[in-house]
Amino acid sequence: MDKIWLRHYPPGVPHTIDPSAYRSLVALMDEGFSRHIRLSAFGFMGQRWQFADIDVASRAMAAYLQSLGLQPGDRVAVMLPNIPQYPVTVAAILRAGYVVVNVNPLYTPRELHHQLNDSGSKAIVILENFATTLQQVLKDTPVQHIVLATMGDMLGLIKGALVNHVVRKVKKLVPPFSLPQAVPFKTALKRGARLPFKQADPGPDDVAVLQYTGGTTGVSKGATLLHRNIIANLLQSEAWNGPMLKQIPPGEQTAIVCALPLYHIFGFTVCMMLGLRMGTLNILIPNPRDLPATLKELQKWRFHSFPAVNTLFNALAHHPDFDKVDWSNLRLSVGGGMAVQHATAKLWKDRTGCAVAEGYGLSETSPSVTCNPVQSTAFSGTIGLPLPSTEVTVLDEDGNELPLGTPGELAVRGPQVMAGYWNRPEETAKVMTADGFFRTGDIATIDERGYVKIVDRKKDMILVSGFNVYPNEIEDVVASLEGVLECAAVGMPDAQSGEAVRLVVVKADAALTEDQVRAHCAQHLTGYKRPKLIEFRTELPKTPIGKILRRALRDDPPRAAG
Template sequence: MSTPESSVVAGRLADLGHTNLFHLLDKARRDYADRPAFSCGAESLTFNQLHEHADAFARYLRHGAGLQPGDRLAIQLPNLLQYVVSIFGAFKAGLVIVNTNPQYTAPETRHQFRDSGARAVVVLDRLVPLVRSIQQDTCIERLIVTSVDDWGNPQEEAGAEDETRFMAALRLGRTLPEVEPQRGLDDLAVLQYTGGTTGVSKGAMLTHRNLLSNVLQAVSILSPGEVEYGNEVRVSPLPLYHVFAFTANCLASVFTGFNSVLITNPRDLDGMIADMRRHRITLFTGINSLFVALMAHPEFDTVDFSNVKWVNSGGAPLNLAVARRWQERTGNVIREGFGMTETSPVVIAATANTPYREGYIGQAILDTELKIVDDEGNELPPGEPGELLIRGPQVMAGYWQRPEATAETFTPDGWLKSGDIGVIDEDGFLKLVDRKKDMILVSGFNVYPNDVEDAVMRHPGIRECVAVGIPDERKGEAIKLYVSLHDQNLTEADIIAHCREQLTGYKVPSFIEIRDDLPKSSVGKLLRRVLRDEARAQAGA
């Protein structure tokens, strides 16, 4: 939870003089000026333009919206140019970002807004009715509304007194007084929501130091001459509200001067293939399910991969067979990594300079310590499986307003308990064996069984249920739901339809099994592990 002053990362941070994430963009504007920073569809912003817009937005947030340093600003957008303007404007205004999935349902959004105490939200126009339906249960005072096509077809007329159109906010901001970043390295920058086996979503408190450190750690794996700062084009289909893409494809790309090509809807594979053809791509960030989907597209082989220098996978385990097929089709090796929301997120990465070891993810990045311990907290020798513990400057400050959960997650000497069971070999390479927690990882998104089960149990016809994860080549893991019924007329289709009303898409179970009874312990506790092991065995895991 602290950064040793003697660490390499702390020294590099001191040399840069950065004390706030906005300083990343400040430096990038000086270094890369009129080179493209972010592209989205037919539109793009240079580093100069991004800086200008972020400055105007910061002025609006402080002087127009009346937000003060430390206030929380929720951002509920897909990958759009408005997203990057919003976050850098918020950093300059001294606000704390609350990244919010635009696919969330009303209950999911309500919890995140209410828990964070967000006073304002930057939101897509089509999501305004959702925000209105929960607003009275939150602290949201102002909606800053944008449309997907705002850059090409700007709209400025608001629909209500407490609404401001995004483009109008930029125009107004240019007329308002200057603001200066007032947050320091150890101030809160982002509340990135994760979850737990209890199903309660928690805000990981990521400071400016945490995120700046992880940017420096992430770029340290690139060898001199391997990429050229200011002259690479990175395709960014992973959503920026996800912590991996937020750090790697947004913050780190600004630091390195890369042009990030934002994919607003990665499910639109036709559009994504067209974007990949439009640019001379040199870097690609993906996830197992996306690699599978792209390779199945009939036009995939028409994309030019000859200039690609680096392909990386993060957010979910990479299937070995998928990686091999990708290399055969494109000539590119996929480099895998590992991280957590609580670690900003990158912890481990495979690089071009480390030997490939099948089944192992890679080695710890700069200034990151790992160890494997038994249930009593005793460190285990190389090759012995146990819980993975992590320590480094990227590790969060704790969970927002949850001191007990924070205390449970850290050891007294500051090691983060990952909840993952792993093995570290004598050379420091990590292999993940299992998860101590029951979390399910669907296409890079954490799904917590109780979250799904709570939604399912809102149906009066369902008696009991248990959600487990099973291996899935495309998604990494899929959700299987076991249920017993009050209403014997309920069908699997009925249960899926109910889930779709209560849960965002990736949380909806892929498989339903109806049983007369579900296994329980002697005290009546549902035995999730028994069902998970049975489901995995049936799936051939």
């Protein structure tokens, strides 16, 4: 397809970026630490850490990790929320020559067990709040080394102790656990500070991150992201954001609200890694679902950029404390992870004066593919134009390119596209074309200006608050419950989360109850994957060969069992 979108690029945005600008993320971080040494890199609970602080701490942690005997390319899992220990740990893993395996801290034992085994992670850095999950699966994983963090580790002696007391005793957020072999985070830093450190020198084609994403088979797969993939995507984002960032007064440090989870590739690339390059202050929000705490934290800061998902924009804008925050310096609101709703975009613009620029991306593309021009004053309802050095097209079932305006599967080619799925060549072959395009599974149209609009999903994926939920995984879990004959999971519209999971169950045992199904799901599925609506029926719609017709269920409103 002719790159028609280039004719509609905003002034000042380059058509291409140079993904070879850095040899690796290690080189990029080194430059950032040196160039921005006296600037604040991260803010958390009202405190600041300079780039120099992250540099020193990550060197110490890297030296500690190297002392464990890990080999270059070994995988290290990170199970942390948005706290200062996260950037220290990630920088350490990369500088020591290892691979980051991002883990959702809310995973159940079943989900954590799969990811640790599939990635072959030999070490993990984990917050104590989630240690009980690790304890339940540890003996059946390759993990040999555990670094155990607490919320207060980097907050100083008095404040750190107070925060840990509140987390443990007042809010009771740390379930009992026993991991006697675990080394405390602060102990690892102290040991590492006295140990020799040999900085690794990975190349552009070395693996930097395994970013796990759901699969249509129900098995979560690791998107293999190389150093050059993530470098390309942060440079693409920087180029695209340029026109708006130029509006920040000269000499004023750019500050970004980091409410996106850093273990999610959107936050990892657009907040942390881009911030390390540009000298941006990342204001860390560990739990954006706690709206009062989030708004209270934002009252302490002056900020310019706020990437988020539709649900967070909407929830914040409706909160009674919203106007206690100074939004007057906000210049860039980027919506991603899920569709931004017109009503939310209008409300956000009315309340902040800053329009939401909707974008689109996937774990497999590091993540950003398209975005609306950041200086737009109105919401377009599209996912925007392809970023610099990015090509998009729409394909039919046979892989033929379709004309403008015709719905087809969106395919992407560019330097940000993953190397493939970790140890899954067959799965990789299913999504990559012979000429290097990644088939996204989303059905889209491209208009005459090059703007892309998502119209449907080829996969049966459910998108809950920006997180992919795959029906096969839910069905596999529910089907293992005694008393279930068969089941099907589909998405349904939800005002808060965009979509929610609707589960339809056919009983094998009439005594099976909804409470039993919910308890089973709570044990085996993290929160956003759990069904919001559970419905019992006597049968499910099927094809003549017996395949369950999820689309027929989606089109059929919930009803009482017949």
